[in-house]
Amino acid sequence: MTPILFYGVPSGCSFGSIVALEWLGQPYRLCRIEMPEVVSGEAYRRLNPVGETPTLRTQGGQLISESLAILNHLGARGIDRRLGFAQGTPEFDRLNQILAFLNTTFFGAYVPLWFALEHGGDAEQQRVLREFGTAQVRKAHAALSAMLGDKPWLMGEQRTLADAYFIGIARWNDYHQVVDRRDYPNLQRLFDRLEADPAVKFAHAIEDQRNAQSTGQFMGEVALETVLAEETVAA
Structure with missing residues (x-):
């Protein structure tokens, strides 16, 4: 099948x-x-x-x-x-750590912004959601940029599932425009590398x-x- x-x-x-x-x-x-x-x-x-x-x-x-x-x-x-890597290896644990960060902190940072975009609400509610979401997205970008450092991929020299997951979430900024990725050059470099991938x-x-x-x-x-x-x- x-x-x-x-x-x-x-x-x-x-x-x-x-x-x-x-x-x-x-x-x-x-x-x-x-x-x-x-x-x-x-x-x-x-x-x-x-x-x-x-x-x-x-x-x-x-x-x-x-x-x-x-x-x-x-x-x-x-x-x-x-x-991916065999369970029980340090590489498996590290990959899981990065995936968990992307799944919770990086993904979750956009949740208030999606709610504001999709569900509307009064002006004050929209303002609060956007301010909170913007702060969370900026914090998540800063943390992930530090995690990446000058490595070519999130796990180092080899692309992994973490990079695939990252690019699917990172593009959400195109909708919300709450960060300028150029302020996080490490992430901009990774984003550009992935966007060029077939x-x-x-x-x-x-x-x-x-x-x-x-x-x-x-x-x-x-x-x-x-x-x-x-x-x-x-x-």
């Missing part, structure tokens, strides 16, 4: 999992999930009761949700490419529904209805 990643648009954090799948170089398919309409609907909740993306249907048919869990699953399949260009093209050139083993997109029909037959 070919794995399927259910990715959210527009600009879901599932972007990082698409990049990771491209780097992994193993066959996979994608299923586009529109947010908020489809992701919160009854059909998709048959696969993910929480109603969030991403979700991965694995080669064995299991369903995994949450970016951190999906990336760790892919990392276990990509140890030979050093996208897998990242592929993920952007997939989201934008442009002609996408895979350098991995992308096997095409599949409709949610088709996947659900397959699940029903299998049951």
